[in-house]
Amino acid sequence: MAAKTLRNYVGGAFLPPGNTFDKISPVDGSLVAQVAEADRNTVDQAVAAARKAVDGAWGNTSVPERVALLRRIADRVEARFDDLLAAEVADTGKPLALARELDVARAVANFRAFADVTAARGLDSFLTELPDGRRALNYALRKPLGVVGIIVPWNLPLLLLTWKLAPALAGGNAVVIKPSEETPSSATLLAEICAEAGVPDGVVNVVHGFGPDSAGEWLTTHPDLDGVTFTGESATGAAIMRAVAPHVRPVSFELGGKNAAIVFADADLSRTVDGLARSIFTNTGQVCLCTERVYLQRPVFDEVVAGLADRARALRPGRPDDPSTTTGPLISLAHREKVLSYYRLAESEGATTVTGGGVPSLAGSLDRGAWIEPTLWTGLPHDARAAREEVFGPVAALIPFDTEEEATRLANDTRYGLAAAVWTRDLERGHRVAGRMRVGMSWVNTWFLRDLRSPFGGVGLSGIGREGGEHSLHFYTEPTNVCVAL
Numbered sequence: 001m002a003a004k005t006l007r008n009y010v011g012g013a014f015l016p017p018g019n020t021f022d023k024i025s026p027v028d029g030s031l032v033a034q035v036a037e038a039d040r041n042t043v044d045q046a047v048a049a050a051r052k053a054v055d056g057a058w059g060n061t062s063v064p065e066r067v068a069l070l071r072r073i074a075d076r077v078e079a080r081f082d083d084l085l086a087a088e089v090a091d092t093g094k095p096l097a098l099a100r101e102l103d104v105a106r107a108v109a110n111f112r113a114f115a116d117v118t119a120a121r122g123l124d125s126f127l128t129e130l131p132d133g134r135r136a137l138n139y140a141l142r143k144p145l146g147v148v149g150i151i152v153p154w155n156l157p158l159l160l161l162t163w164k165l166a167p168a169l170a171g172g173n174a175v176v177i178k179p180s181e182e183t184p185s186s187a188t189l190l191a192e193i194c195a196e197a198g199v200p201d202g203v204v205n206v207v208h209g210f211g212p213d214s215a216g217e218w219l220t221t222h223p224d225l226d227g228v229t230f231t232g233e234s235a236t237g238a239a240i241m242r243a244v245a246p247h248v249r250p251v252s253f254e255l256g257g258k259n260a261a262i263v264f265a266d267a268d269l270s271r272t273v274d275g276l277a278r279s280i281f282t283n284t285g286q287v288c289l290c291t292e293r294v295y296l297q298r299p300v301f302d303e304v305v306a307g308l309a310d311r312a313r314a315l316r317p318g319r320p321d322d323p324s325t326t327t328g329p330l331i332s333l334a335h336r337e338k339v340l341s342y343y344r345l346a347e348s349e350g351a352t353t354v355t356g357g358g359v360p361s362l363a364g365s366l367d368r369g370a371w372i373e374p375t376l377w378t379g380l381p382h383d384a385r386a387a388r389e390e391v392f393g394p395v396a397a398l399i400p401f402d403t404e405e406e407a408t409r410l411a412n413d414t415r416y417g418l419a420a421a422v423w424t425r426d427l428e429r430g431h432r433v434a435g436r437m438r439v440g441m442s443w444v445n446t447w448f449l450r451d452l453r454s455p456f457g458g459v460g461l462s463g464i465g466r467e468g469g470e471h472s473l474h475f476y477t478e479p480t481n482v483c484v485a486l
């Protein structure tokens with residue numbers, strides 16, 4: 001059977017494909033799809049289509065109209081749940097159950113959450129009374145930012161795309177989406193779903209391609225963009241910042257992390273080992289929030305290391321639709337090479353590999369996939385590169401500590417600052433240490449438990465700005481303050 005061709009979606013139509021690149025399955029190296037690579041002219045057309053939409057009727061839609069549209073999109077995403085699930089699993093190779101519970105379910109939730117937040121939003125207004133007796137009413141109208149470039153990664157493709165698209169539409173913007181070259185399928189399908197839900201032509205455009213010298217660069221350097229929202233690696237964020245600098249545009253960045261967990265000796269150890277195992281191995285370690293450094297108070301060090309090693313060894317690689325599969329591959333052979341280079345580096349820097357450290361031997365065509373062993377290190381020095389740089393794989397360094405002060409200092413000694421988790425039965429200490437973490441998100445006795453209205457983002461190399469509820473809407477709207485003398 002011939003592989004399908006994924007095309008660019010511009011101005012409400014799928015364009016003829018032109019040049020294509022291959023999307024390869026990380027499960028077994030088979031061809032998933034041929035993908036049309038947008039050239040500069042296609043990106044120009046997409047930005048022009050978005051500009052026309054935002055300057056036209058779409059830019060003047062009312063909040064209730066947009067809220068109703070978001071709810072219709074959520075309903076259509078739900079109706080086409082299985083198609084999106086198949087697309088996401090084909091591109092990423094992640095277990096079907098994970099994609100069902102996490103990725104596609106969150107896409108529905110994202111549209112509903114931003115419909116609710118937008119519907120409940122008031123205006124900022126002030127009654128001004130000056131000492132000389134003058135009075136005025138101030139209120140800030142919220143207008144769309146305009147044409148927004150959305151650039152997303154491959155690890156949670158649909159979840160992260162809808163996390164940006166829903167608030168962008170809620171704010172009345174038109175968008176040009178550049179999905180990752182590794183995960184083009186669900187974004188293409190989402191464009192179709194948006195049209196089915198009644199999104200006007202030109203409001204949502206999708207261009208496929210790579211970063212430098214391809215669609216990512218053509219989009220971020222485009223002079224007619226009003227803002228860029230990006231999730232991906234910190235180094236890519238820096239490159240995008242340079243690209244938009246000449247045009248002085250706002251950016252919203254969700255970037256990498258080297259997230260820490262701190263486990264105190266009084267923690268409920270069985271709950272902690274469960275939570276840590278999830279936080280290290282979910283999505284084969286390819287979640288920006290994943291824990292890569294675990295600080296363990298010395299009295300429980302051996303017990304937690306043994307518990308985590310059992311969990312790592314129990315993970316079952318396999319085809320996404322096999323119900324016994326509990327872990328998927330990495331996204332590509334190239335990414336596996338990067339992760340393996342850290343496995344080798346850690347050992348050369350003094351780590352002991354407790355479990356894993358290589359590539360599993362799998363039967364049949366799976367041996368052509370990007371499979372990797374879940375891995376745990378002990379003995380890695382604090383200054384080792386493997387303990388400081390983001391690996392983005394199923395791996396963590398396990399490090400002993402004695403005092404709360406020491407654990408707090410070690411956890412915070414990083415240029416990243418995305419997320420942290422504290423495990424303890426002493427809630428006073430839990431609040432205290434969680435609050436001292438220099439991160440955007442800090443959990444106590446849990447991980448990746450999210451309220452979509454709460455702020456999400458990072459400090460330092462982990463990002464600029466916050467997403468979630470009102471925080472997202474700030475980025476996607478521009479206030480105009482109107483001051484009326486009374």
Ligand code: NAD
Nearest residue numbers: 152153154179180210211212216232233236254255256288
């Ligand atoms: P990446 O930075 O390599 O690519 C992300 C996207 O940017 C892709 O669409 C890519 O084509 C595009 N791109 C690459 N170079 C570009 C350039 N010069 N100009 C414009 N676009 C460019 O990231 P990735 O490997 O796809 O994803 C993994 C990274 O994403 C990890 O670092 C992870 O921590 C991070 N991430 C962060 C969050 C968060 O919320 N903080 C969430 C998920 C992933």
